Amino acid sequence: LMVWLRRTTHYLFIVVVAVNSTLLTINAGDYIFYTDWAWTSFVVFSISQSTMLVVGAIYYMLFTGVPGTATYYATIMTIYTWVAKGAWFALGYPYDFVVTPVWIPSAMLLDLTYWATRRNKHAAIIIGGTLVGLSLPIFNMINLLLVRDPLEVAFKYPRPTLPPYMTPIEPQVGKFYNSPVALGSGAGAVLSVPIAALGAKLNTWTYRWMAA
Numbered sequence: 001l002m003v004w005l006r007r008t009t010h011y012l013f014i015v016v017v018a019v020n021s022t023l024l025t026i027n028a029g030d031y032i033f034y035t036d037w038a039w040t041s042f043v044v045f046s047i048s049q050s051t052m053l054v055v056g057a058i059y060y061m062l063f064t065g066v067p068g069t070a071t072y073y074a075t076i077m078t079i080y081t082w083v084a085k086g087a088w089f090a091l092g093y094p095y096d097f098v099v100t101p102v103w104i105p106s107a108m109l110l111d112l113t114y115w116a117t118r119r120n121k122h123a124a125i126i127i128g129g130t131l132v133g134l135s136l137p138i139f140n141m142i143n144l145l146l147v148r149d150p151l152e153v154a155f156k157y158p159r160p161t162l163p164p165y166m167t168p169i170e171p172q173v174g175k176f177y178n179s180p181v182a183l184g185s186g187a188g189a190v191l192s193v194p195i196a197a198l199g200a201k202l203n204t205w206t207y208r209w210m211a212a
Helices: 002-027 038-064 069-090 104-116 121-145 150-156 180-211
Strands: none
Touching: 038 069, 038 104, 038 121, 038 180, 069 104, 104 121, 121 180
16 A cells, blocks of 8 residues: 555656646746736746756656656646636636746757767756756747737736736846846756756655655
8 A cells, every 4th residue: 555655646746746837837926927027027037937847847757767758747837827827818818918938848958868868867967957947048038029018918907916016117127137038048057957956856755755
């Protein structure tokens, strides 16, 4: 019975990580706040999304040992987030009110690294983690450029639950935000590596607990 429980818990943990990743997306800014404040919160959002993606994706990928699993994980997150958009649509907001972050291409790079290095865990952590951190802000900026003016959407559809200090304002572009993609990519590349290592370690800890 205990063996069955432990194995079930391991699979359940993967599901919980995917769900929590989606919830973190909603709260990392949140992803609607990110739509409103796109050009001023982009750096912080990029870092949170890069690290959030890599910790779950590498855990899942190393658990299965199959390249392609990270992309599958990112696809789950994307589907969850698109479903969550339906809740806002039901409240009368347009379906494009929420911008869904782009995770899948970055997860594909993680998978390709794992595959190209012949399932080398350390290469996946160092190279894959760096590639996720570097690429995600680029893909997300392209994503935002394809959406109509986020501030226009924010002012047209105000949220009654939004506290005054989060009221959308015109972004003040200063020296720090001259290149949000470069800042997000640089910081994300540095931080995603130790977070990827944490994801790999979580996998090891879970295996040890299962074998206990």
